[in-house]
Amino acid sequence: MTADGLRATLVVHRPAFTLDITLDVAPGEVVALLGPNGAGKTTALRALAGLIPMSGGHISLDGRPLHHLAPEQRPIGMVFQDYLLFPHLSALDNVAFGPRCQGVSKAEARRVAVALLERVGLADRAAAKPRRLSGGQAQRVALARALAVRPRLMLLDEPLAALDAHTRLEIRSQLRRHLAGFDGATVLVTHDPLDAMVLADRLVVIESGVVVQQGAPAEVARRPRTGYVARLVGLNLYRGIGDGTRVEVGELTLHTSEQLDGPAFVAFSPAAVALYRTRPDGSPRNLWQATIGGIERHGDNVRVHLDGPITAFADITPAALADLQLSPGQRIWASVKATETHAYPA
Numbered sequence: 001m002t003a004d005g006l007r008a009t010l011v012v013h014r015p016a017f018t019l020d021i022t023l024d025v026a027p028g029e030v031v032a033l034l035g036p037n038g039a040g041k042t043t044a045l046r047a048l049a050g051l052i053p054m055s056g057g058h059i060s061l062d063g064r065p066l067h068h069l070a071p072e073q074r075p076i077g078m079v080f081q082d083y084l085l086f087p088h089l090s091a092l093d094n095v096a097f098g099p100r101c102q103g104v105s106k107a108e109a110r111r112v113a114v115a116l117l118e119r120v121g122l123a124d125r126a127a128a129k130p131r132r133l134s135g136g137q138a139q140r141v142a143l144a145r146a147l148a149v150r151p152r153l154m155l156l157d158e159p160l161a162a163l164d165a166h167t168r169l170e171i172r173s174q175l176r177r178h179l180a181g182f183d184g185a186t187v188l189v190t191h192d193p194l195d196a197m198v199l200a201d202r203l204v205v206i207e208s209g210v211v212v213q214q215g216a217p218a219e220v221a222r223r224p225r226t227g228y229v230a231r232l233v234g235l236n237l238y239r240g241i242g243d244g245t246r247v248e249v250g251e252l253t254l255h256t257s258e259q260l261d262g263p264a265f266v267a268f269s270p271a272a273v274a275l276y277r278t279r280p281d282g283s284p285r286n287l288w289q290a291t292i293g294g295i296e297r298h299g300d301n302v303r304v305h306l307d308g309p310i311t312a313f314a315d316i317t318p319a320a321l322a323d324l325q326l327s328p329g330q331r332i333w334a335s336v337k338a339t340e341t342h343a344y345p346a
């Protein structure tokens, strides 16, 4: 058996949608599938699990073809958002269920389940029924149950979505530890950029059924290539034509510190945008007039939506908002330093 992880091309045709992606995940690697609603993330996971038929493509796991196998024959562990623990079985029996189905003896399945519950810190809850477990505990039982079948591929669909913010923080770091100890391939679907950044070694971004960007989380965050990814990581993003240290974005010329010729992206943080009621003295090189499209709270700061030659977000402090006396519809000057921008090939 070659330990080469997951190699898949998934093709699924729906009446108004086609998924067509290639997904390779090395043993021990955690890949997060990210994408807007309806992008095809769940469809991809379900195709991998064999829960929906594929119109084309192939799936192999550690060198063995998988796509003709029934779901229960695939060496796959699944953790879904709503856990789907059997309500009438104890935590222990939920975890022992998979090994029993694989023909493992009752005593051995129990031994495996006890060890796994211990590993996720729930040895003392072994006898509890799911309704007596907290959301975080149920999530850990679901993980133990998925690991119990000794999978070579782990599929997690929004595993933390049902948890409150505090539990989520704790379970996220525990899940990271457990996934780090798992030597198979892992595919995780999430809406939450933080889950993706913390849990994944690599991000694969899907939009409208195709892969639009992939890479290490830091690389994707630094160099977004679509508007969705830019919003996800909280950057303003533009596509233009580079000419030395200038990038023409529509009618606006943005000055950057990097040299670039030809199709280019320019990205900058909303926090790098300064706002002025009147044209500032000593005019910064990237200066434009904008109209305020909206103002909203953003964490401890205020996010100002700017319309104009480019659409942008500016994050300012509540004190600055009071000083500037901003209101929607108002005309304003906006600037960003060349050194605060980041340009890269498009």
Ligand SMILES: Nc1ncnc2c1ncn2[C@@H]1O[C@H](COP(=O)(O)OP(=O)(O)OP(=O)(O)O)[C@@H](O)[C@H]1O
Pocket: 014, 015, 016, 017, 035, 036, 037, 038, 039, 040, 041, 042, 043, 044
């Ligand atoms: N059973 C189905 N029959 C027909 N079309 C479907 C079915 N399930 C999903 N779709 C369509 O397939 C596309 C992808 O859906 P999918 O649930 O995979 O997206 P997603 O990225 O997981 O979205 P979300 O983040 O909202 O869960 C959507 O356009 C959806 O309407």
